[in-house]
Amino acid sequence: MEHTEYTIEEMDKALEETKKQIFELLEEKKYFQCRDELLGCNEVDIAEILQEVEDEYGTQKALMLFRTLPKDTSVEVFANLDVDEQVAIINLITDPEIQYIIDELDFDDMIDVLEELPANLVDKILEKTPKAERHLINTFLKYKEYSAGSLMTPDYINLKKEWTVREALDHIKEVGMDSETIYTCYVLDTGRKLIGIMSLRALVIMDDSLIIGDIMREEYISAHVDDDQEELSELFKKYGYLAIPVVDNEGRLVGIVTVDDILDVIEEEATEDMERMGGVIDSDDKDYLDLSVLGHVKARLPWLMLLMFSYFITGGIIQSFEDALSSVICLVTYMPMLMGTGGNSGTQASTLIIRGMATGEVEPSDALSVIWKELRISLIVGACLSLINYLRIAFLEGQPPMVALTVCVSMILIVIVAKIIGALLPMGAKLIKLDPALMSGPMMASITDMISLMTYFSIAKALLHI
Amino acid sequence: MEHTEYTIEEMDKALEETKKQIFELLEEKKYFQCRDELLGCNEVDIAEILQEVEDEYGTQKALMLFRTLPKDTSVEVFANLDVDEQVAIINLITDPEIQYIIDELDFDDMIDVLEELPANLVDKILEKTPKAERHLINTFLKYKEYSAGSLMTPDYINLKKEWTVREALDHIKEVGMDSETIYTCYVLDTGRKLIGIMSLRALVIMDDSLIIGDIMREEYISAHVDDDQEELSELFKKYGYLAIPVVDNEGRLVGIVTVDDILDVIEEEATEDMERMGGVIDSDDKDYLDLSVLGHVKARLPWLMLLMFSYFITGGIIQSFEDALSSVICLVTYMPMLMGTGGNSGTQASTLIIRGMATGEVEPSDALSVIWKELRISLIVGACLSLINYLRIAFLEGQPPMVALTVCVSMILIVIVAKIIGALLPMGAKLIKLDPALMSGPMMASITDMISLMTYFSIAKALLHI
Secondary structure: OOOOOOOHHHHHHHHHHHHHHHHHHHHOOOHHHHHHHHHOOOHHHHHHHHHHHHHHHOHHHHHHHHHHOOHHHHHHHHHOOOHHHHHHHHHHOOHHHHHHHHHHOOHHHHHHHHHHOOHHHHHHHHHOOOHHHHHHHHHHHHOOOOEHHHHOEOOOEEEOOOOEHHHHHHHHHHHHHHOOOOOEEEEEOOOOEEEEEEEHHHHHHOOOOOEHHHHOEOOOOOEEOOOEHHHHHHHHHHHOOOEEEEEOOOOEEEEEEEHHHHHHHHHHHHHHHHHHHOOOOOOOOOOOOOOOHHHHHHHHHHHHHHHHHHHHHHHHHHHHOHHHHHHOOHHHHHHHHHHHHHHHHHHHHHHHHHHHHHOOOOOHHHHHHHHHHHHHHHHHHHHHHHHHHHHHHHHHOOOOHHHHHHHHHHHHHHHHHHHHHHHHHHHHHHHOOOOHHHHOHHHHHHHHHHHHHHHHHHHHHHHHOO | OOOOOOOHHHHHHHHHHHHHHHHHHHHOOOHHHHHHHHHOOOHHHHHHHHHHHHHHHOHHHHHHHHHHOOHHHHHHHHHHOOHHHHHHHHHHOOHHHHHHHHHHOOHHHHHHHHHHOOHHHHHHHHHOOOHHHHHHHHHHHOOOOOEHHHHOEOOOOEEOOOOEHHHHHHHHHHHHHHOOOOOEEEEEOOOOEEEEEEEHHHHHHOOOOOEHHHHOEOOOOOEEOOOEHHHHHHHHHHHOOOEEEEEOOOOEEEEEEEHHHHHHHHHHHHHHHHHHHOOOOOOOOOOOOOOOHHHHHHHHHHHHHHHHHHHHHHHHHHHHOHHHHHHOOOHHHHHHHHHHHHHHHHHHHHHHHHHHHHOOOOOHHHHHHHHHHHHHHHHHHHHHHHHHHHHHHHHHOOOOHHHHHHHHHHHHHHHHHHHHHHHHHHHHHHHOOOOHHHHOHHHHHHHHHHHHHHHHHHHHHHHHOO
């Protein structure tokens, strides 16, 4: 095949072109031409196309196309479908077809599918599986969600320490096809305890007669089955490995996690943080369009409700200053600006701190240097904003100088307090083991709102004698 | 070495323990014991420890420890230091030491260091480099920041299509040590044009006598040197590859990008999005604590300033309704709640849409189904919030029913408009090639603030006849 697309944009265009063609062929019911077009694509792209066919023409049509694929391609494509589509297909195809797919899928992909199926269907599928494998599958199904155990695969290559490099390579040649990765191999003792790792790179480069036990790397990084996926992804980022072995309480190797699964974890964790910062509670890892209206309501209403109660307090603060406000009604004009600037200042600080803690750079123990930094930043920022406001209020709007002064003094104080609280809140949350991301955005804004109003009204009372 | 730490937490604790010990040894000036402790650690951890030594005791002390390391370890450690520390060390060590480090670093790490050094120092270093390599280095230094070209390395393995598997493996054995990855090899024609790829897995598993040209994969994914790193990371996530080849306009292979560099890109892109959503403009890829006070001011003041101008408009809206407000002063009490809820509702929608677009799930072409979804969500959410407010305002606070009704009708309308605008703004931004992340958080809030006030006051005027 001659490649004529060099940029990613050109590749995307070519894929869109293929999709259009397939859709046209489908309309004309030319299924076998469709199939030929599909087979020119990468399995990942075929899965994407099938999903769009399902959205457009329904599951039956997608299934029909799926069935025209050669058996081994169909398994690869199946592994790349979204979980919803996988379950939809499983529910429509025959038992032998299900059995074939389940048998041929990589172990970790199979576990992902089984986790989504109803228990009775899983039992039916597992009936025909050999006892030893059934036992293994059941163990894997029991690992906690978001743990290293739930991400790993048992399809790794293990070597014996008394083998030569040549023997190891021959072993890999024999079993390498079924393994998730062959690029890192694991050396186990007789009790299946991990005693060393060996990269395929070293095996290929080193002399054939060397003994594995002499050349294996005995210092390695491992994780425990119960370790959280977020911590695991930190290890991958920090050390740059392609795979990390996962051990149980006795140090026995139970599986490995490969870097391609970690790409998704990093993205999921960032999504979770962003959603929490944006005041969305838990979208169930579902995509925006896939989540139902009620699911969206469930993810959003509790936060809005909680925040609304905080506005009841804000409202109370205003009420208690109502007399002062009605005597100088123009003070109301500047309320949104002061509250808004306070919220924005706080959000800036908390965003930077939350991200700093997520990437491991800022720790709660840095609190003092963070406060000192935020204090200096907010003095400069507050002064700039105040100056502009003084000019505008006193000269452009012609308000009494004391009103302008009230706004300006409040502004500086609000920016300082908001920035320091914005930085400290996420740190405090981390100390008490809450997710720092909960402490930004809307949460932040409603706390600074109260502080801003109290500050503003107190200063107004003092300076304007109202 | 016997491993007794199985969980990531235990490993972290052991590392902290080692750090403490090294710090104590440093205080007692036992440098060689320090060195022995250090050498028990992974290179990545040594780099981390040196950085903490620098923070605590200054660059001189860190440099002293750095110099006690064996030469090959020291290069590995150097590659894992932050850029600031790398430059600090380069500025303090002798020319032969610099030359040694530069020669031994992986090509892509070397380019990263050179990019940070002042031009005259780079020229001095390159003086002693062979002409061909100097030319290559200069080419790499010219690739745009954040492009595929800036991430790639030229240290890949290339094979000839007429070779046998055995010949290929022998070639890899010979040159594999200096290559960034040997797990994917590239088949080039005589014009250095990429014609196929070959995984080491296939080479190791397949028969020795097969010919590369017959078994290589001719359908592969490639990127162009000018492609953006964000698009490139999408390719890695989508197809799950360990490395992606990078070609020029003529399809000639110029380098490869490996997955370990992409982990950082995914994180950087998420950080950038979060910062923009949190109203921080550009932190220069610097960590929170490393960025100076003025740097922070530069990253935050422009946004605050811009948003403040939007509050001038909000203030103007309030001013024009000042008479109405002073006649029913209690309306002021509910202003923060309505503005806040509007902002929060909009932020929720925009956060979900921005993230959906970043992960490739939502497209601007989905606008209609997004509007329809947001409309239904906001009707339910708005109705719930209004009901609670009606009960509170009319019964708990004993305000006139018409005031309660004003607030409730405004609430529903504000939630609907805010959610739809919140969803559409980021999509619009993407259409005109602006970063959608700029359209959330503070930006969103200031737009919904204006809409909320206008809605509230108009309804108040109509219902309360003021």
